Amino acid sequence: xxxxxxxxxxxxxxxxxxxxxxxxxxxxxxxxxxxxxxxxxxxxxxxxxxxxxxxxxxxxxxxxxxxxxxxxxxxxxxxxxxxxxxxxxxxxxxxxxxxxxxxxxxxxxxxxxx
Amino acid sequence: xxxxxxxxxxxxxxxxxxxxxxxxxxxxxxxxxxxxxxxxxxxxxxxxxxxxxxxxxxxxxxxxxxxxxxxxxxxxxxxxxxxxxxxxxxxxxxxxxxxxxxxxxxx
Numbered sequence: 001x002x003x004x005x006x007x008x009x010x011x012x013x014x015x016x017x018x019x020x021x022x023x024x025x026x027x028x029x030x031x032x033x034x035x036x037x038x039x040x041x042x043x044x045x046x047x048x049x050x051x052x053x054x055x056x057x058x059x060x061x062x063x064x065x066x067x068x069x070x071x072x073x074x075x076x077x078x079x080x081x082x083x084x085x086x087x088x089x090x091x092x093x094x095x096x097x098x099x100x101x102x103x104x105x106x107x108x109x110x111x112x113x114x
Numbered sequence: 115x116x117x118x119x120x121x122x123x124x125x126x127x128x129x130x131x132x133x134x135x136x137x138x139x140x141x142x143x144x145x146x147x148x149x150x151x152x153x154x155x156x157x158x159x160x161x162x163x164x165x166x167x168x169x170x171x172x173x174x175x176x177x178x179x180x181x182x183x184x185x186x187x188x189x190x191x192x193x194x195x196x197x198x199x200x201x202x203x204x205x206x207x208x209x210x211x212x213x214x215x216x217x218x219x220x221x
Binding site: 035037043045050054060061100104106 | 131147151156157158159162170198200202204207208209210211213214215
């Protein structure tokens with residue numbers, strides 16, 4: 001049974017940085033591309049980023065303007081999202097999901113507020 | 115920019131067929147997926163490759179595609195199908211895009 005567990009969310013001030021993690025189990029993590037998706041309170045889903053199974057390619061939503069960086073450690077079966085220059089409109093639940101979106105984590109809430 | 119357009123809401127009575135559309139130019143070249151999301155829960159994949167159903171998803175869920183529009187069809191909708199539904203597609207430049215979501219009411 002695939003399990004994805006996000007962590008690292010919390011309340012932060014605008015302009016600061018935060019790193020999210022997504023720990024995977026029940027799958028051969030190194031075989032799968034992985035996505036980050038976010039959802040602002042009361043809003044729809046927004047695709048954030050994808051990283052290939054080996055980390056060789058990474059793509060980001062245009063709206064992020066280079067502030068986020070995705071990475072992975074296949075020795076630890078863990079996906080990361082490094083977020084910098086956070087803004088109040090980055091407030092959202094952040095989900096990780098497998099390549100075909102068949103499995104999702106429960107999400108971690110990031111609140112950016114002064 | 116790539117966009118997928120969905121109706122914001124729709125309502126059906128139990129036992130009726132719900133058809134939720136999703137439109138966008140990218141859909142002529144890329145497959146769509148559909149997700150169901152209930153309050154406080156993570157999304158669940160209900161359709162992939164326009165009309166394929168993952169294991170464990172009830173047969174009343176199906177999908178169709180024509181030109182720039184894909185449709186999620188819920189035949190004989192049940193009260194438990196009340197949820198938000200989102201379409202998704204990848205783009206030519208390997209980005210992802212979700213539709214704005216459709217709130218389905220079954221009552």
